[in-house]
Amino acid sequence: MMVLLSWFSPIVLAQDALPTNTATIYSSLKARKFKVVLLNKKAFSTKSLDSLKGNTLYIYGKNGPEEVSLEIIKELQVAKRQRPIARGLGLGVLIGASTGALLGFGSYQEPEPNSYFTFDLGPGASAGAGAALGAVTGIVGGIIIGASSNRYTHYDFSQKSLTEKYDLMSRILEKK
Known part of the structure; x- marks a missing residue:
């Protein structure tokens, strides 16, 4: 078991079966806005999703660097490129x-x-x-x-297993 402590309330996580030798995936999405919604309904916006290593997403937000487990992410919204x-x-x-x-x-x-x-x-x-x-x-x-047009692409993580979340997040970070 792993307990994630950060500015949001502590959440107890169960370790899922992610391969231990997963490589770090760095984000190719630059200068976009992101909104991360957690399972406990808290949300925060950021301009930088830095990287993904194992089941941890590294984010640079308003409060500096944050580590967020994929297990507690409910939804990710990525701003579209066009204005x-x-x-x-x-x-x-x-x-x-x-x-x-x-x-x-x-x-x-x-x-x-x-x-x-x-x-x-x-x-x-x-x-x-x-x-x-x-x-x-x-x-x-x-x-x-x-x-009035939709400016964000929504990715739902709520009903996915940890490996599905990892695969989806890695595809999102590798998009150009």
Whole structure:
């Protein structure tokens, strides 16, 4: 039996059958956010999962280095690489501007000459104005959609054996 003492409450762990000659697996996931949820419902966020050795995950959190046994991890959330707000903003501008340009170009009407001087910029000006209005609308919609999108990939550890947890964690750490 092993007792894990750290900033979270002590939890008694039963030793499972992990091979004793497991190599240290270093994380290839850099500059991402992680959220680790434990079986006792406590959770903490970190920017660095350092390595995995045996059934111990080494994490650098706000309180410095931590050792967490795989047995007490309930869930791991890994931030996705893309920034969803920026991605939504870009797509919103692109879709809004193109739709606005098409509507502006389609709604152009040649002016009727009423006086000695008639000023007409042609269909390009209507398309440009439509693109500008569409881009502004697209920015707002893109930010709303991007902010509401799921930014984390969730990995469930709760119903897995220790060897399954080890295999899953090693695959997560080796991802690029």
